[in-house]
């Protein structure tokens with residue numbers, strides 16, 4: 001059969017992950033683990049809510065306020081957990097690192113506040129009767145002075161003290177849109193330096209400060225990657241927003257993680273830097289057809305304007321200056337939280353791989369002008385599911401210039417089977433047109 005890679009089809013697979021599928025990957029023991037950085041608020045609910053929770057369920061939430069100065073407050077709209085003596089049966093246990101612990105069951109209107117910015121909740125159900133369960137909101141709030149200072153959870157307080165809901169910072173002051181930033185204000189494409197420790201090269205975290213992860217607010221993992229290209233937009237792949245049948249997914253709750261390295265841990269997070277940024281709008285290329293991979297390009301308009309002077313861990317990547325360079329023969333760098341093998345596990349930490357960029361002929365595979373191939377003839381190194389939307393960059397004048405967006409491949413890392421990327425140079429005008437008003441770095 002002639003290998004026509006242009007339309008995708010059964011042969012090739014996108015390098016995205018289905019949200020639920022990847023989410024199910026991350027489990028600690030028998031307890032489903034959900035880790036989340038709380039930017040404003042997250043909802044935690046019992047499995048199957050609003051239906052009855054199943055028997056022998058275990059879910060553990062490890063929440064941390066993105067702002068270390070803030071504490072976490074929980075309020076529940078619904079809380080119906082089968083009552084048992086000392087709550088030894090079905091129960092919700094809440095704790096705080098080095099702090100108090102409280103286990104509850106029955107019907108409650110619980111209200112809690114932590115003393116630190118960390119909060120752990122664990123729900124267990126036994127093999128007996130079931131109930132409706134709970135739906136609670138955990139908010140990141142300014143440490144209130146009026147909270148019980150006994151170190152105890154505020155379990156018995158029936159009045160659900162309304163948390164001073166941290167409203168969004170008043171929409172970042174509209175900067176007078178300048179055409180180009182004065183040279184020297186910000187630089188794109190500068191990787192953070194690699195440290196050499198005892199002769200072993202250690203890739204520092206936040207090395208590629210333009211890398212972002214795409215996820216839904218209350219989910220643990222990033223299902224696609226992307227790159228910051230200016231102070232208001234990130235670039236990613238169009239197919240990240242469609243399911244396997246080609247239906248457009250909902251964008252509700254869509255956020256991008258910036259300045260992150262380990263998507264499940266918060267220990268790597270940089271205070272005030274690593275966070276989730278809301279997505280205002282997803283702009284999918286008008287020629288993209290979800291049945292294939294041509295024009296696999298999308299822009300994410302962010303709700304907040306990024307300030308690149310704040311921290312070196314959140315920066316933009318450079319875009320090619322010329323639209324005619326093919327980059328054939330150059331060394332590309334790809335990075336992402338994608339699977340380590342075809343269909344295998346998704347790593348917690350951002351991985352990077354060096355890949356030779358092929359000539360546009362792509363070893364005779366039939367690709368379109370909008371596609372760029374990269375990989376080793378013998379295979380072994382490649383991008384894979386979960387890497388979709390992430391950047392492929394080359395180093396030009398010591399800066400990373402993005403030349404591709406991870407799109408698809410036939411399996412991952414197979415011999416004679418390159419990874420295919422959306423070719424940025426074919427989209428420069430489209431990107432420029434759709435990001436009018438944003439400020440690029442030089």
Ligand SMILES: [Ca+2]
Nearest residue numbers: 262263265266
């Ligand atoms: Ca992290």
